[in-house]
Amino acid sequence: MSGGREGDGNGARAPAEAACRGGTHIVIDLAAQRLRLYQGRRLLDEYPVSTGANGAGEWQGSGCTPRGRHVVRAMIGAGAAENTVFVGRRPTGERYSPALAGRHPGRDWILTRILWLSGQEPGFNRGGRRDTLRRFIYIHGCPDSEPMGIPRSHGCIRMRNWDIIALFERVEKGTPVEIREQADG
Incomplete structure (x- = not known):
């Protein structure tokens, strides 16, 4: 992982710590467009995703997916029907x-469930104009017509609706999330 951070072991610290503790954690591989769910070092599941069309980056307004260590700050949509539409993290009733x-061409569809991410690296993905939480970066569902495996989002991590439902049931608030340009496994 690039980004000029010192001593981060290529950004692998959070998942490695979670793995040593046996905790559930998520690794998102931007190059492969895959989200991997682990329990300790054991791979539990893997899902195709679609990340930022503008690549990796932390700046507000960039349309990029932020790299580095994050946590799930909030979980929104428990019990909502598949394809529930959210605007401002609230269900619209649609x-x-x-x-x-x-009827709404060009709308950025946020569907079914939301995992709202918070950066854990001050000056890199937390604070100022590089703050993941303030950028409203989510892992969320999207229309079935949206392709997976191709970066097309505005910075969020898009998933199939049935995949975000499954993931939502297996994580909790505080779950570590590592976003890497290229994961090593």
């Missing part, structure tokens, strides 16, 4: 459909 999309 359910996504192609007809609804046709």
Whole structure:
């Protein structure tokens, strides 16, 4: 991982610590467009994702997916129906459909569940104009018509709705999330 941080062991510290404690943690591999869920060092599941169309980066307004150590700060949408539409982290009462999309062209669809991320590295992804939480970076569901494996988001990590439901049930507030340009396994 790049970014000029000192002593971070290529950004692997948080998952390595979680692995040593046997904790559940997430590693997002931007190059592979994959999200991996671990319990300790054991891979539990792997999901295709779509990350920032503008690549990796931490700056507000960049449209990039932030790198480094994060945690799940909030979990939104428990019990919501698949395809529930969220705006400002609140359900709108709508359910996504192609007809609804046709009435709102260009809308950035945030569906089903939201895992709101908070950066854990002051000066890199926390604080100032590089703050993941203030950038409203989420792991969230998206329309089935959106391709996975291709960076197309505005910086968030998009998942299939059934995948975000499954992931949501397996993590909790405070779960470590490492976002890497390229994961080593």
